[in-house]
Amino acid sequence: xxxxxxxxxxxxxxxxxxxxxxxxxxxxxxxxxxxxxxxxxxxxxxxxxxxxxxxxxxxxxxxxxxxxxxxxxxxxxxxxxxxxxxxxxxxxxxxxxxxxxxxxxxxxxxxxxxxxxxxxxxxxxxxxxxxxxxxxxxxxxxxxxxxxxxxxxxxxxxxxxxxxxxxxxxxxxxxxxxxxxxxxxxxxxxxxxxxxxxxxxxxxxxxxx
Amino acid sequence: xxxxxxxxxxxxxxxxxxxxxxxxxxxxxxxxxxxxxxxxxxxxxxxxxxxxxxxxxxxxxxxxxxxxxxxxxxxxxxxxxxxxxxxxxxxxxxxxxxxxxxxxxxxxxxxxxxxxxxxxxxxxxxxxxxxxxxxxxxxxxxxxxxxxxxxxxxxxxxxxxxxxxxxxxxxxxxxxxxxxxxxxxxxxxxxxxxxxxxxxxxxxxxxxxxxxxxxxxxxxxxxxxx
Numbered sequence: 001x002x003x004x005x006x007x008x009x010x011x012x013x014x015x016x017x018x019x020x021x022x023x024x025x026x027x028x029x030x031x032x033x034x035x036x037x038x039x040x041x042x043x044x045x046x047x048x049x050x051x052x053x054x055x056x057x058x059x060x061x062x063x064x065x066x067x068x069x070x071x072x073x074x075x076x077x078x079x080x081x082x083x084x085x086x087x088x089x090x091x092x093x094x095x096x097x098x099x100x101x102x103x104x105x106x107x108x109x110x111x112x113x114x115x116x117x118x119x120x121x122x123x124x125x126x127x128x129x130x131x132x133x134x135x136x137x138x139x140x141x142x143x144x145x146x147x148x149x150x151x152x153x154x155x156x157x158x159x160x161x162x163x164x165x166x167x168x169x170x171x172x173x174x175x176x177x178x179x180x181x182x183x184x185x186x187x188x189x190x191x192x193x194x195x196x197x198x199x200x201x202x203x204x205x206x207x208x209x
Numbered sequence: 210x211x212x213x214x215x216x217x218x219x220x221x222x223x224x225x226x227x228x229x230x231x232x233x234x235x236x237x238x239x240x241x242x243x244x245x246x247x248x249x250x251x252x253x254x255x256x257x258x259x260x261x262x263x264x265x266x267x268x269x270x271x272x273x274x275x276x277x278x279x280x281x282x283x284x285x286x287x288x289x290x291x292x293x294x295x296x297x298x299x300x301x302x303x304x305x306x307x308x309x310x311x312x313x314x315x316x317x318x319x320x321x322x323x324x325x326x327x328x329x330x331x332x333x334x335x336x337x338x339x340x341x342x343x344x345x346x347x348x349x350x351x352x353x354x355x356x357x358x359x360x361x362x363x364x365x366x367x368x369x370x371x372x373x374x375x376x377x378x379x380x381x382x383x384x385x386x387x388x389x390x391x392x393x394x395x396x397x398x399x400x401x402x403x404x405x406x407x408x409x410x411x412x413x414x415x416x417x418x419x420x421x422x423x424x425x426x427x428x429x430x431x432x433x434x435x
Binding site: 104 | 212220221227232291293295297298302303434
């Protein structure tokens with residue numbers, strides 16, 4: 001059985017932004033093969049929580065631990081097993097979709113162009129591989145960002161609104177990819193407004209405004 | 210970690226150069242600014258060679274300083290705006306390596322390019338060809354130092370909306386020693402004296418910033434990312 005030491009553990013995290021107390025003692029534990037859906041009204045701190053989880057934001061109080069280690073102590077190791085997608089697609093407009101993938105995945109692992117193309121194919125944007133990202137539609141950019149998550153080979157996915165700008169086929173695809181990732185032993189934290197229905201173990205966290 | 214530090218740095222370097230060459234306008238802007246500003250002086254003042262030679266070091270260095278500032282703002286800003294900076298920060302490589310590679314790329318497309326075109330300016334300002342080597346060497350030290358000072362400033366101001374004015378206010382005072390020693394080295398070379406003393410000072414400043422500024426710039430960037 002998986003124990004919490006294999007996964008992500010968040011203990012009473014508090015974050016203030018200026019005078020605003022954004023995260024008020026959030027605790028959660030996530031094990032392999034689990035997905036956590038974070039929801040809540042606008043301004044409830046969903047994105048802030050994701051930024052805390054990926055180590056971009058140090059909480060004022062509380063700890064985040066990955067596989068039993070506080071994340072700020074073994075930052076590089078933690079980041080190597082993490083893939084984060086913010087609510088913008090984080091693509092360079094002047095680079096092609098494939099180059100975007102090559103330059104960001106290349107920092108994590110050695111992957112041949114064919115494999116990068118394959119992950120673009122998996123998210124249905126292989127025909128955009130050689131187009132500059134600035135000419136892609138918002139939905140296509142989202143799919144390229146999803147291809148980057150896939151190609152990263154990370155165990156922990158942190159996705160901020162992965163369903164935004166996607167058509168119904170795209171929404172279906174992201175759900176399928178999430179289900180496959182979780183079934184293969186991965187972990188995922190997803191910020192989404194509508195309910196994610198998966199066969200696997202789905203936890204829910206509702207943040208109050 | 211499957212990708213080594215050198216491989217990661219060279220990848221970032223290639224990424225930056227690739228991005229720069231996709232936007233040739235942005236690449237040429239500081240260089241054209243440098244050329245235009247320096248050639249305005251002989252046109253607006255009297256074209257007397259002795260007067261030009263007296264002023265040449267100052268004009269050259271002030272123009273180099275200002276044109277370097279033009280490109281500094283985008284050092285981290287463009288990556289921060291489209292969200293790729295966050296991706297770089299969590300790619301599993303040390304942030305310091307990424308900062309070093311980015312600053313080096315910035316120097317190659319701004320500072321090194323400026324050093325290469327500086328003989329044109331030297332001719333326009335009537336600097337004797339015997340002083341070109343000193344001029345170029347001092348500019349190379351100076352622009353590399355500036356790129357690093359700028360990296361600290363850019364790291365601090367990346368999260369601000371109108372950061373470029375503040376960036377100038379942070380960087381320009383720190384660049385005063387460069388201006389003094391750089392102009393002095395060029396001046397002495399024009400006059401036929403040995404510029405060694407000023408060049409040593411420039412080289413020392415350059416080594417000082419190249420070794421310590423990466424830490425400062427990385428810390429500044431980490432604060433701005435929060």
